[in-house]
Amino acid sequence: MNRLVLQLGGYWLAFTRHGKIFHKQLEQFLELNTLKVSDFQAWRSQQYEKIVHHATTRTHFYKLIRNPELLATNKADVRSKYELFLTRHRLDPRVRAISTSGTTGVGLRIFTDNFHMSSVAASWWAFRANFNVEFGEKGIVFGGRKISSHGKHAIPWVFLKPINQILASTYHITDNNIPHYLNILEKEKVVWIHGYPSALIPIARYIIDHNIDIQVRPKLVSTGSETISRESRALLSSAFKCQVSEYYGQVEGVCSIWRCNYGTLHDQGILGELTLRHAEDKGVSEIIGSGYWNYTMPLLRYHTGDLLLSTKSTCKCGRPFALGSEIEGRIDDYVLSSDGRKVGRLARLFTNVIEGDEAQLIQISLGKFKLLLPPNGSADKRKFKSNLESLLGEKITLEIEIVEQFKRTRSGKLKTVIRSF
Numbered sequence: 001m002n003r004l005v006l007q008l009g010g011y012w013l014a015f016t017r018h019g020k021i022f023h024k025q026l027e028q029f030l031e032l033n034t035l036k037v038s039d040f041q042a043w044r045s046q047q048y049e050k051i052v053h054h055a056t057t058r059t060h061f062y063k064l065i066r067n068p069e070l071l072a073t074n075k076a077d078v079r080s081k082y083e084l085f086l087t088r089h090r091l092d093p094r095v096r097a098i099s100t101s102g103t104t105g106v107g108l109r110i111f112t113d114n115f116h117m118s119s120v121a122a123s124w125w126a127f128r129a130n131f132n133v134e135f136g137e138k139g140i141v142f143g144g145r146k147i148s149s150h151g152k153h154a155i156p157w158v159f160l161k162p163i164n165q166i167l168a169s170t171y172h173i174t175d176n177n178i179p180h181y182l183n184i185l186e187k188e189k190v191v192w193i194h195g196y197p198s199a200l201i202p203i204a205r206y207i208i209d210h211n212i213d214i215q216v217r218p219k220l221v222s223t224g225s226e227t228i229s230r231e232s233r234a235l236l237s238s239a240f241k242c243q244v245s246e247y248y249g250q251v252e253g254v255c256s257i258w259r260c261n262y263g264t265l266h267d268q269g270i271l272g273e274l275t276l277r278h279a280e281d282k283g284v285s286e287i288i289g290s291g292y293w294n295y296t297m298p299l300l301r302y303h304t305g306d307l308l309l310s311t312k313s314t315c316k317c318g319r320p321f322a323l324g325s326e327i328e329g330r331i332d333d334y335v336l337s338s339d340g341r342k343v344g345r346l347a348r349l350f351t352n353v354i355e356g357d358e359a360q361l362i363q364i365s366l367g368k369f370k371l372l373l374p375p376n377g378s379a380d381k382r383k384f385k386s387n388l389e390s391l392l393g394e395k396i397t398l399e400i401e402i403v404e405q406f407k408r409t410r411s412g413k414l415k416t417v418i419r420s421f
């Protein structure tokens with residue numbers, strides 16, 4: 001049943017998100033990259049003014065804000081007062097609701113329409129075009145969708161013919177199953193691969209450890225939804241022998257960021273206005289977006305809660321809107337010290353201390369931590385503990401546990417840091 005629903009969904013996607021509007025938007029987005037920066041910027045200002053005018057005249061939420069400087073929204077506003085952002089009735093047949101499971105466990109409902117969804121889909125293909133992937137070329141997505149098993153397949157996957165994409169399960173990636181996944185990549189001759197780092201890294205590690213020369217040369221491996229270290233990007237690149245990049249977006253579709261071949265993160269510039277607000281932590285900024293295309297539920301100066309390490313303003317690649325070097329996770333990815341301080345950016349703790357590609361830190365209570373490692377992982381416990389103690393400014397207890405599976409969010413994402421209290 002689940003497979004049939006997904007396959008029918010493929011047709012639905014082909015007709016809605018990849019229809020006329022999609023092609024018009026994609027053409028426009030690709031052309032923007034050929035323009036002078038000043039012309040690109042002028043186009044952006046025009047889109048921003050249009051959506052601000054629409055939001056401030058048509059939604060109850062923004063109508064009340066007289067001073068445009070004060071326009072600001074966050075997830076809590078949208079969660080509790082979503083109807084104030086709507087310009088159409090939520091039961092209008094043109095309106096689509098998307099529910100997110102939410103990384104903090106509290107779901108969010110975003111209302112959108114075909115115009116917005118087609119624009120977001122076009123931004124993905126505009127991103128892939130930077131790596132010479134053309135629209136319609138075959139790809140595989142390791143996403144959070146649960147896919148039921150099928151008699152003839154050793155692992156669950158489904159081919160969505162109308163959009164020429166394979167959906168593969170991220171819930172079945174074990175050393176026993178990885179040869180089956182590699183088999184799909186080779187047989188289906190995929191041109192691009194996209195997935196959570198926590199899905200793609202074990203596959204890449206397997207390829208390297210078993211010295212496998214895979215019989216497929218994708219043009220691009222891209223990751224999203226979770227943070228990825230420079231070392232893991234290098235691992236993906238040597239395993240798949242191709243370009244590796246990253247795409248950052250959100251369900252809300254208010255802005256997008258991608259990584260160029262020089263390793264720099266760029267504001268893509270086509271989904272929305274992006275601003276950075278300095279967070280408490282030095283060098284880190286929160287990503288704030290004003291989406292250009294959601295006329296059903298415009299979100300202006302929307303605080304995404306995602307953090308970026310902003311370091312650069314120019315890039316050797318010559319493309320505009322360079323932003324920084326790393327997506328740093330979420331504002332709510334922190335542990336608490338006994339005196340109530342929130343300590344974030346913990347991914348740095350894992351560098352040079354953990355052997356293996358992934359680990360997960362769980363804070364059980366104040367001063368009490370557990371570090372989860374995969375069966376082939378190991379860590380310098382003393383060093384990890386003292387690094388964490390110096391960040392927190394207090395003594396802690398740390399336990400290390402080897403686990404077959406990490407804890408994942410409902411959508412299958414792997415969070416590096418979890419507070420379980």
Ligand SMILES: [Zn+2]
Pocket residue numbers: 260261262263264266315316317318319322
């Ligand atoms: Zn660049």
